[in-house]
Amino acid sequence: MPKPKINLYYFGVEVRDLNRSLRFYRSLGLKLHRRGTMDHGGKWVHLIDPSTRQKLELNWYPKGSRFYKPYRNGSELDHIGFIVDDAVKWFKLLVKRGARPAAEPFGDDEETLAYVKDADGIWIELIGPGRKKPLKKKAS
Numbered sequence: 001m002p003k004p005k006i007n008l009y010y011f012g013v014e015v016r017d018l019n020r021s022l023r024f025y026r027s028l029g030l031k032l033h034r035r036g037t038m039d040h041g042g043k044w045v046h047l048i049d050p051s052t053r054q055k056l057e058l059n060w061y062p063k064g065s066r067f068y069k070p071y072r073n074g075s076e077l078d079h080i081g082f083i084v085d086d087a088v089k090w091f092k093l094l095v096k097r098g099a100r101p102a103a104e105p106f107g108d109d110e111e112t113l114a115y116v117k118d119a120d121g122i123w124i125e126l127i128g129p130g131r132k133k134p135l136k137k138k139a140s
Helices: 018-027 087-096
Strands: 010-014 031-037 043-048 055-060 079-083 100-107 111-117 123-129
Touching (some): 018 031, 018 055, 087 100, 087 111, 087 123, 100 123
Parallel strands (some): 010 055, 079 123
Antiparallel strands (some): 031 043, 100 111, 111 123
16 A cells, blocks of 8 residues: 655745735745735735745735634744754844844754744744854753
8 A cells, every 4th residue: 555645835824914024034035936815805925945845825814804813923833944054144144134033043063053033923943054163052
């Protein structure tokens, strides 16, 4: 019997300002893949990472839509991870571009991690290669 096949397609994120979020995720290198309007007036955008083909869907729902609910800051999503060439460099760059620091870069010679929050408070994990000179130790 063949093994069942299942593939990750995208992460769906509800956002308050679709254009602001679109600018932020495009600054991370994601490309616009598709966009549309739902029958209730909501809008969606699929972004795709050109190297991994992973997708992220941004969703905006207007008041009165059956899907609208008062926004709860990041409560529906834990974090989104991005593999980067240098976690420290990307952390500094994204903070400079308006992201809020969530956890300063830390790691060891195998891996460096850092976290920022996007405009809606969603945590973004930056996963980079380790450093010869360790930063802070990983939490155990």
